[in-house]
Amino acid sequence: MHAKETKVAIGIVNSGARLDRLPIASFHWKILGLISAGAFLDAFDIYLAAGALGAMVKAGFSDLKLNALFISVTFLGMLIGAGFAGYLGDRFGRRSSYQTNLLIFGIASIAACFVPNMMWLIVLRLIMGVGLGAELVVAAGTLCEFIPPASRGRWTALLALIINSGLLVSTAVGYVVIPHLGWRYMFAIAGVGAIIVWVLRHRMPESPRWLESVGRSDEAEATVSAIEHEVQRQKGSLPPVERIENLEVPKAPFSALFSHAMLGRTLVAILTAVAVNISVYGFVAWLPTFFVKEGLTIVQSLGFTTLMAFGAPGGALIGFLCADRVGRARGLVIFAIATIVVGFIYPNMHAGWAISSVGFVLVTCIYTVTTLGLFAYIPELFPTELRLRGTGTAGVCGRAASMTTPYLAVVLYNSFGVSGVLAMVSGVLALLVLGILLLRVETNQHALERISPSLDTDSDPMPATQQG
Template sequence: MYGDASVGARLDGLPLSRFHWRLLGLIAAGMYFDSFDIYIAGTVLAAMIHSGESTLRLNATFVSVTFIGMMTGAWLAGWLGDRFGRRFCYQFNLGIYGFASIAAALAPSIYWLIAFRLVMGVGMGAEIVVGYGTLSEFIPASWRGRFGTILNLIINTSLFLSTFLGWLIVPHYGWRWMFAIAGCGALVVWFLRKSMPESPRWLATHGRVEEAQCVVERIEAECGASPGLSPTAGTVASTVVQEGRMSDLFSRRLLARTITAVVVLVALFVVNYAFVSWIPTFLVQQGHSVSSSLGLTAVMFAGGPIGSLVAFSLAERLGRKWGIVLFSLVCAGFGVAYPFAQSATAIAALGFAITACIYVLSSFSVATYVPELFPTALRLRGSGVANTAGRAVSIFVPFAVANAFTHFGIAGVLALIVGTLLTQALIVGLLGTETRRRSLESIAADVAVPMGGMQTAGRPGNAPTAIE
């Protein structure tokens, strides 16, 4: 057995233990503050408008540079994480984000705040790529999907906390404290994360098999498991060193997976921003009072945690591929029915169902499925490309939604959402591969061909074979 396959088998054979939960906690903490900072933007910008420190145009610039930074961060995280390791990348990007948040709290003007926000966006965009990808490489195959849904649920609770703290803090102490909380929290997590190990799968893929085995042995000891068999000298010598290139993602064998990952994340961002971000505006435009619209919105958004729990229960039963297909179709069905809802109860019920489906899709796709699709040597680059495409499209979603609503009303917006969901169901159904309860090595073996930059470490005469 090759070095990295041996490492993967040993990681998948471990019993669930405190190590896995601590790893989840450390990754979730960093991503939580990342998400927290995204959601505080509305509160901060509203306060700056009220105080005369900003204008609507400058606020729009603030939002735009956030997306630009996140696109850049997602792209860079893919390259840095695959080239220099998961541990380096998640510490690097969290440090950037943390220090930039502290600087934002001290910004002398909105112009400086916009500049710091661009830097913060780089860290925020990188965190989502590295966090989900790193988690997938440590968790046993039988639990990988469920851990992804738990992480997704934890992260999304930041919406409530950011809104609640904004309500408590901003009117009395000003907007700067919101950035200070996010920055200090991120730096505390940065310090705690120094104890996290490098991914053994990444180490083995880059020919550092002895280091990988040492890390696995420490994890096995912490999990109370018997140490696995160390590789023989011949096994170590025949390990294939993989230095995948970005172009490999668009090779014949991986193109279908790259297309699937891009479609899945583009669809998620389109549906999320078209519905979740705009629903209060839709309700007001349909004649509901502001108070009524906010109340209905609160009921609808309660579907988010329920969706994550549904995903948790189905991740290892239904699977990711068919889960995405099924809930895309279910969500599309609710979307078709929504324009015909007349009573507040029907509107709230259908909105609740749509929100729950969106969170199921989020748990299945960005949190679990996309990182699983790519071999270790290209995992973060594949996720980075998909996230970059999703962020790029999300820049134009508000304009598409506004145009659809202006010309066709809520039915036009729902047509955009339903069309996106049906496209996703078709592409994933035709091109997607099922990853449920499969080792990452097994998933990668389906597309195992020599990739650009591979080298064989060790004695000549060992035929290089593509591995995970």
């Protein structure tokens, strides 16, 4: 049955099934490029702070207290942005959300090049943070609505790989730009890049799944048809549509996230985001400080940290290899347990090669959990009408954890050393494992609509034990 015939026969667009049966084509790579470009620039901007703040202190533009405030308002803005993007994306569409937040971020970054003092930069950083937090919520949620189930895990892992590379690229660019041109040019690079991507994204279609879900059937049909024609020109005849589903649903209030059908998913999503942020900002971000406190020189500390930092893209690569084979839920359980095990081994390492190699494995496991959880599992847990609000709610809680965790990490380190910090990370990962095992929802290889629970009947569309 052809797509047009399906619509005429039963009066629905059937966008989910029509998108899911498409072979991977240049269209999907274009979508990935446009989404990941904005998310990469956000990551670039987050990581540029380290080099830029150091240069500001050296130039007398800032001091350590103002630098701390700069970092704090970044996280506060990201917390606000995560919630803002979720509402905007579900209410007005994915395009409205990712274009608005990228424009906010781009304009604020360009304005940061011209600030007269540090207080103005801090105000603009709060605004930048709103855009930063919003972009990371929208990116994975939007991508998963375009990619077929058979390869959705790998493609979200590619998104994670591109975003994680922001650390290495930002460090390399800062090494060249800051000494020769100054710290202001780092903000200029991020801001101009964001405006360029904002212009290019005007060519990106709205999510047909979202359009159909809110009753904009004509626009959904036009968008799906255009995508089908583009893919057909490249790949030839398309596979038949295997299922018929009407995605139009009544508006779901925010409270639906905490209904009987959604509560378990919402809590696991929140727990996943909190676990990731505690792991990254409670341990990985503190590695240079921990090394120095343990008696290593600054050079040795940075050397070990650099080697271990390659675990970030390494985790994304492992996520790419196992997301569609092992599955997201199973993969999260396996690598969360691996992180706990390696975390108990790591404090007992004393030789330089052991510190760096075991540390690399530990960081890789953490970023594999990040890839499978933050970029794949969380947005897949929610139905289309709640996807960005659910992802945004988890993001808000994760950002709140990232703001408070450093203080707890310092207390634990001073009392128990690195073992105390790793015990905190292991504890929250153990809770995540328990939550996933109790939820029993595997999203691997299933259409988003088949994973989603029915908000009307408060039941899952298929038995959880059969999923995956």
